[in-house]
Amino acid sequence: MKGIGIAYPGPRSVAYSSLAxxxxxxxxxxRRVGVKRIFLEDGWLEGDLRGGLPPLIMVSLPYELMYLDLVRMLDQLRIPVYRDKRREDDPIIIAGGPAVTANPSPVLPLVDAVLVGEAEPVLEGLADTLDIQGRDRILDELAGMPGMLVPGRSRLPVERVYVRDLDKAWYPIRQETPPGVEPVWGRSFMLETTRGCARGCRFCMEGSIFRPKRDRSLRVLKDLLEAGVKASKVGKVSFYSLAFFDSPHGQGILEYAVSMGLETSVPSIRAETLTPERARLIAEGGQRTITIAPETGSCRIAKAIHKPICTGGTMEAIDNAIEGGIRNVKLYIIVGIPGEEDEDLEETIQMIREAASKLRGRGMLKVSINPFIPKPVTAMQWIGLEELGALKAKIARVKKEARRVGAQVSSYDPRYAIAQTVLSRGDEEVARLVVEWARLGGRLGAMKTAAKRTGIDLSRYTGTMDPDKVPRWHELVSHPYSSLKALKREYELYINIIGGRGLRIKA
Ligand code: SF4
Known part of the structure; x- marks a missing residue:
């Protein structure tokens, strides 16, 4: 069967919420290429499975924990899970997405190629490979494409590929969702205003791997919006970007969408960019909750992670939100940032108290508490994960205090932070852990059993790394605007600010 498989190792509702x-x-x-859509619903393969498998399958891996689902999917498709065991007529598996762009190592033994970076510049060439016969020749062709890492064939490091001019990039105007599938945020046209972020927060992988920041012009945004809602037959637009009002046209396109009578949804906002006027527009578009990510209430830690929005800035944003008619505010908090001490955590709790008191009687404060996870291609990639007991205690403390002031609280299980750290900073060895773990059912509790069976020491990946050693992912991929040298400089600035205070990390 000719054509390309587009596999999303997760449910349809999540796949159809993905712009990619x-x-x-x-x-x-x-381009009249046959597409077979493949999903994993509750761990089971679903989708267009009749008539044999296509010669190429692209697998979207935006998050590290989806590596387990990749294994489940391959097992159920009866494709040998390790690349070196595949036969001539097995499909070629190409992985892509933010997680593998940052660090392809843990999936390299499992896939035939990794697309590092953005898809648009290679899609045309990919469709052309369908005319080539023979696995070897296709892999050679792929190895010659920009941003394509084909193990054993590509020259390393492969340079991450990205779209130079978003205005000229191809855009999916028609975003159709089949009947019976409800995307996570409802049916809407997803409009990406900006790609990348120029802020340079030292912990943020997305900010780092999507550099440089690129904005669509207002003219193009308006054209896409008009055509998109019509072709997708929806009355809602969901804007896509890392920091929405950092786009010079964020307010303009929001105004335009509201003037068209559309329902609008705006993603996370940098606190200092929210004015009462912008909040009013968001409210007019029907959105009741805005999300701000101050990460911490400690000014010292905020400066260390290079996101210097102190509590004053967050409170001003909440005032502006209330003045504009927004009812609910969601705050993203990170705990366990290395260098964080008791007094820093207390300042975070104090910030939550102040936010709750501003919103009391007007709306709801929601607080999302997340452990700090060191991510590849960031200035904090060498720093270890805080010890599990300490993380649990910190989360419990913030949770208790946030609930005490009436906030609605959600938190991320720190045991998942261990799993995420291992998968995001892992090397090729970790692939064996992924396979074993997935075959044990993929539950959190099975991770330790899988580690034991494969002889993989998890602390090798969760501890502090020697900053003078080049991490494996930098050997595989070079990132324009996020070079190892630049990240190291940022790391040193971070260490200088925290001055070793509060570092309780096991090496
Ligand atoms: S945390 Fe937000 S503002 Fe900071 S770099 Fe990442 S996307 Fe940009």
Missing amino acids: FHMLTTFLED
Whole structure:
């Protein structure tokens, strides 16, 4: 069967909420390439499975924990899970997405190629490979494409590929969702205003791997919006960007969408960019909750992570939100940032108290508490994860205090932080852990059993790394604007600010 498989190792509702999924499927279908959509619903394979497998399957891996689902998917498709065991007529598996762009190592033994970076510049070439016969020749062709890491064939490091001019980039105008599937944020047209972020927060992987920041012009945004809601037959637009009002046209396109009578949804906002006027527009678009990510209430830690929004800035944003008619505010908090001491955590709790008191009687404060997870290609990539007991205690403390002031609280299980750290900073060895763990059912509790069976020491990946050693992911991929040298400089600035205070990390 000719064509390309687009696999999303997760449920349809999540796949159809992904702009990348719409981009891949629509781009290929518009060029009359047959597309087979493959999903994993509750761990079970579903989708277009009749008539044999296509010669190429692209697998979207935006998050590290999806590596387990990749294994489940391959097992159920009866494709040998290790690349070196595949036969001539097995499909070629190409992985892509933020997680593998930052660090492809843990999936390299499992896939035939990794697309590092953005899809648009290679999609055309990918469709052309369908005319080539033979696994070897296709892999050679892939190895010659920009941003394509083909183990054993590509020259390392592969340079991350990205779109130079978003205005000229192809865009999925038609974003159709099949009947019976409800995307996570409802049916809407997803409009990406900006790609990348220029803020340079030292912990942020997305900010780092999508550099440089690129904005669509207001003219193009308006054209896409008009055509998109019509072609997708929806009355809502969901804006896509890392820091929405950092786009010079964020306010303009929001105004335009509201003037068209559309329902609007705006992603996370930098606190200092929210004015009462912008809040009013968001409220007019029907959104009741805005999300701000101050990460910490400690000014010292905020400066160390290079996100210097102190409590004053967050409170001003909440005032502006209330003045504009927004009812609810969600705050993203990170605990366990290395260098964080008791007094820093107390300042975070104090910030939550102040936020709750501002919103009392007007709306709801929501607090999302997350452990700090060191991510590859960031200035904090060498720093270890805080010890599990300490993380649990910190989360419990913030949770208790936030609930005491009436906030609605959600938190991320720190045991998942261990799993995420291992997968995000792992090397090729970790692939064996992933396979074993997935075959044990993939539950959190099975991770330790899998580690034991494979002889993999998890602390090798969760501890502090020697900053003078080059991490494996930098040997594989070079990131324009996020070079190892630049990240190291930022790391040193971070260490200088915290001055070793509060560092309780096991090496
Ligand atoms: S945390 Fe937000 S503002 Fe900071 S670099 Fe990442 S996306 Fe940009």
